[in-house]
Every structure is written in C-alpha cells, then in structure tokens.
Amino acid sequence: MxxxxxxxxxxxxxxxxxxxxxxxxxxxxxxxxxxxxxxxxxxxxxxxxxxxxxxxxxxxxxxxxxxxxxxxxxxxxxxxxxxxxxxxxxxxxxxxxxxxxxxxxxxxxxxxxxxxxxxxxxxxxxxxxxxxxxxxxxxxxxxxxxxxxxxxxSFPDYPSSLWIDILPFRSETGIGAVTMGLSAFAEREIQFETHKLPLGTLLKKVDGLSVYLVEHGAVVKDGDTFGGDARERFSVRHKNSDRFGGLPVFFCSDGSA
Structure with missing residues (x-):
C-alpha cells in the first residue's frame, strides 16, 4: 500500500x-x-x-x-x-x-x-x-x-503522537478510546472499550497497538487477540463503528463490549 x-x-x-x-x-x-x-x-x-x-x-x-x-x-x-x-x-x-x-x-x-x-x-x-x-x-x-x-x-520510538490522536470517551460499560489518523497507515482506526482498565493503562494499550500498526500496516486480522502476556488478552474485531458514524475500526475489548 x-x-x-x-x-x-x-x-x-x-x-x-x-x-x-x-x-x-x-x-x-x-x-x-x-x-x-x-x-x-x-x-x-x-x-x-x-x-x-x-x-x-x-x-x-x-x-x-x-x-x-x-x-x-x-x-x-x-x-x-x-x-x-x-x-x-x-x-x-x-x-x-x-x-x-x-x-x-x-x-x-x-x-x-x-x-x-x-x-x-x-x-x-x-x-x-x-x-x-x-x-x-x-x-x-x-x-x-x-x-x-x-x-x-527505530521502532517503537516514532513521533507517532504527531500523526495520530488518541481520544478518550465514556462507554455504556466503562471507558474507551478511539484513534484519529491511524487509518492512513493501517486502513482502520482503533476503538477500544473496557470496564477493567484505568484510563492511563487504556491509553498506553491503544498507543502501543497504534505504533505496532504504523510499523507493520493492517496485519491484525478479524478475530485476533493481543496483549502483554497469556493472562492479558484483548479481542479485535473488524467492524464499522456504531459510536463514530460507521468509521472502519479495529474494535478491541476485554470482554465487556
């Protein structure tokens, strides 16, 4: 691409x-x-x-x-x-x-x-x-x-905060964050919703996944999981966002959404 x-x-x-x-x-x-x-x-x-x-x-x-x-x-x-x-x-x-x-x-x-x-x-x-x-x-x-x-x-020390916004929001089940600008690198934005993670941790998770996708492109497939270890896994689905006007997203959750 x-x-x-x-x-x-x-x-x-x-x-x-x-x-x-x-x-x-x-x-x-x-x-x-x-x-x-x-x-x-x-x-x-x-x-x-x-x-x-x-x-x-x-x-x-x-x-x-x-x-x-x-x-x-x-x-x-x-x-x-x-x-x-x-x-x-x-x-x-x-x-x-x-x-x-x-x-x-x-x-x-x-x-x-x-x-x-x-x-x-x-x-x-x-x-x-x-x-x-x-x-x-x-x-x-x-x-x-x-x-x-x-x-x-070198990865992961790109100035990605100049290229991508990470915007927090409140969801029905807790909190969430959505990116703006990632789609130019990976075809979709990230929408991450959680009821388990504090806001600071959530933002770090979204930032880490964003930088990974900047480096590798749209390599995360529908149904994949990611996380720091086997005990911390988050599911990823390809969908059009219900919250953000049909925006194509990697929808991530910890089982709460």
Missing part, C-alpha cells in the same frame, strides 16, 4: 520559505538523509522553486498567502491536549502545504520524510505556529520542532 500525506504548516503571517535555508536545516537535523535542491543551483531555489529532493523522493513545499480552510472539529479535538489550539488557528494568516510527490513508498517512510521536512521548516521560519497532519491531527509548532527530531528513530 502506498500513501501520500498532506500536511499544512500554519503561519502567523504569510511567508515564503527559503529553500536553501530549509535544505541546510534538513542536513543539520538529519545528516543521514541524502538531499539536494531540485532544479540545480542554490540561486534557482532562492528564485522560488518549491521542490527539494531527499534521497529518491521529491517534496513539494508550497506557500499559500491565506489561512487554511476552517475545521472547528479538528481544533476542538486538538484543544483537549493543547489549550491554545483554537486561538492559534483563529489568528493565523497564511500556511504552507507540504507533500511527498509520487507513489513509491509505504506510508511509514513517507510519514518520516514529511515529518523531517516540517521540523526543518519550523526551525527556519519563526512565523510557524501549528501543523495540521493529513487533515486529522493538529499540534503546536514547538511540539513538532522537538518531536520531529525523532523522524527516523
């Missing part, structure tokens, strides 16, 4: 990135990543080329002198862990669009590369105030600058 991600970097004021400065920042932050400015010379990049090449991939960085499309639900979700999210979204005045071109890689390598480029952009542009990942997850620019340094970390 191949997948392109579309990321928006929100700007407090409209600005055009300096592609030479961006390429230098990528080299400094990720020296293991082969990269060059597409189009030849540094001078041509300064004149407005929107492309850079990292390894075998082309990345487009396009400046838009207007706010990103409004999405109140996105910013409401983001505000649960980032209280300033809605205010930042309301005051931004420009944005950048970042995407890896082509269809040659699995989702994880593309996510890594896109994340590395975004982190370098934020490091070179003080106007950056937020990032919207694939229309699903919004985070602060400061968090992106810090966590994107782990773009090429």
């Amino acid at each position: 191949s997948k392109s991600f579309l990321a928006l970097v929100l700007l407090e004021t409209p600005a055009t990135p300096d592609m030479v400065a961006l390429s230098e920042a990528i080299r400094a932050r990720h020296p293991e990543l082969p990269m060059e400015i597409e189009g030849g010379s540094a001078g041509s990049a300064r004149q407005g080329s929107p492309l850079i090449r990292c390894g075998d991939e082309l990345i487009a960085v396009m400046a838009m002198p207007a706010p990103a499309p409004a999405d109140p639900g996105l910013w409401s979700r983001a505000s649960t862990i980032w209280p300033q999210a809605e205010a930042v979204a309301a005051r931004h005045r420009g944005h950048l669009i970042i995407s890896v071109l082509g269809q040659n890689q699995r989702p994880l390598p593309r996510a890594r590369l896109t994340t590395a480029v975004i982190g370098a952009l934020i490091a070179t542009m003080p106007q950056c105030c937020a990032v919207v990942w694939n229309g699903k997850v919004a985070r602060s620019a400061d968090l992106w600058r810090d966590l994107s340094s782990r773009s090429f970390a």
